Amino acid sequence: MLIDFTDKGLFCSAGNFYIDPWKPVDKAIITHGHSDHARWGNKSYLCHHYTKPILQLRLGNNDYQTLGWNEPVDINGVKVSLHPAGHIIGSSQVRVEYKGEVWVISGDYKTENDGISGAYEPVKCHTFVTESTFGLPIYNWKKQSEIYSDIQNWVRTNESNGKASVLIAYSLGKAQRVLQAVKNVTENIYAHGAVYNMHQTLITADIIPAGILPGITRVTPEMPKDSFRNSVIIAPPSAESSTWMKRFVPYSLGICSGWMQVRGNQRRKNADEGFVLSDHCDWKGLLQSVEATGAQKVFVTHGFQSVFSRYLNEAGIEAAEIKTEYGNDEEETTQELSNDTAEQVATDG
Ligand SMILES: [Zn+2]
Numbered sequence: 001m002l003i004d005f006t007d008k009g010l011f012c013s014a015g016n017f018y019i020d021p022w023k024p025v026d027k028a029i030i031t032h033g034h035s036d037h038a039r040w041g042n043k044s045y046l047c048h049h050y051t052k053p054i055l056q057l058r059l060g061n062n063d064y065q066t067l068g069w070n071e072p073v074d075i076n077g078v079k080v081s082l083h084p085a086g087h088i089i090g091s092s093q094v095r096v097e098y099k100g101e102v103w104v105i106s107g108d109y110k111t112e113n114d115g116i117s118g119a120y121e122p123v124k125c126h127t128f129v130t131e132s133t134f135g136l137p138i139y140n141w142k143k144q145s146e147i148y149s150d151i152q153n154w155v156r157t158n159e160s161n162g163k164a165s166v167l168i169a170y171s172l173g174k175a176q177r178v179l180q181a182v183k184n185v186t187e188n189i190y191a192h193g194a195v196y197n198m199h200q201t202l203i204t205a206d207i208i209p210a211g212i213l214p215g216i217t218r219v220t221p222e223m224p225k226d227s228f229r230n231s232v233i234i235a236p237p238s239a240e241s242s243t244w245m246k247r248f249v250p251y252s253l254g255i256c257s258g259w260m261q262v263r264g265n266q267r268r269k270n271a272d273e274g275f276v277l278s279d280h281c282d283w284k285g286l287l288q289s290v291e292a293t294g295a296q297k298v299f300v301t302h303g304f305q306s307v308f309s310r311y312l313n314e315a316g317i318e319a320a321e322i323k324t325e326y327g328n329d330e331e332e333t334t335q336e337l338s339n340d341t342a343e344q345v346a347t348d349g
């Protein structure tokens with residue numbers, strides 16, 4: 001096959017390169033900066049221009065080469081190009097062409113244009129490798145604008161009750177979208193160090209257009225408790241049940257994640273509010289994307305592989321599940337929640 005599924009990752013033997021390998025290799029093409037797709041230890045990295053500063057922040061200095069979208073390069077006679085995946089800033093699908101055969105590897109992707117990540121572009125191919133993080137029919141997203149106004153109303157309500165609003169959003173991708181949502185209702189925005197560092201990286205590297213992201217203040221131990229009254233605080237999932245949160249009391253806790261679509265998950269996470277804001281496709285988005293590629297053969301990676309590939313096969317598109325080591329970026333980590341969801345759906349029929 002043009003791409004083989006090996007124990008190190010997706011491998012193109014004709015071009016002698018890997019895509020998002022999970023073990024160190026000589027040449028790695030990286031779809032995006034989340035830690036399960038962009039790992040440490042490769043000899044060289046090829047990624048979109050916007051992904052490089054993110055990799056530098058997370059992986060330090062390495063041999064990085066960068067490309068824009070739709071700029072083909074030749075790697076050992078194989079034509080390779082990157083195309084917007086709409087998942088997070090810089091996220092790209094990888095198109096690989098050799099002797100007339102075309103494969104597209106989606107990485108993680110989202111079909112709705114969030115105004116930051118670049119608009120997802122369907123790319124025609126013979127074989128499509130797709131993720132399936134939210135590949136169950138129960139996942140059906142509201143429009144971003146509606147979710148943003150839900151978040152804004154919630155912040156206003158908390159303010160009128162004298163409470164701070166703490167929003168849980170992972171630092172790369174979700175946090176920037178949440179900032180977009182809250183910048184119109186408050187100027188009083190604080191962030192956890194992880195969110196702050198990523199924010200500064202994106203601004204310094206000039207990869208998010210000026211004026212899109214608001215100014216934010218890093219939360220530090222010396223800050224008096226009073227500074228947080230009526231403010232908005234953005235924190236990553238790791239901060240959620242830590243003592244770091246105590247300084248914000250009284251506050252209301254909102255979690256922004258696709259997993260919040262399932263009511264029980266919100267309760268389990270002790271959230272006051274769950275906002276179903278995801279950086280991945282919902283069920284319909286996955287199906288429409290697969291159809292738009294025109295692919296005759298589909299390989300399904302991380303998520304609900306078996307449900308999604310079975311559905312495709314029944315719909316007359318040849319599909320198979322692939323085992324990978326993706327699926328622990330901050331949204332996808334909620335493996336526990338995803339297993340519960342699968343069980344729940346199975347018992348609900
Ligand atoms: Zn991702």
Ligand SMILES: [Zn+2]
Nearest residue numbers: 108326327329
């Ligand atoms: Zn992923």
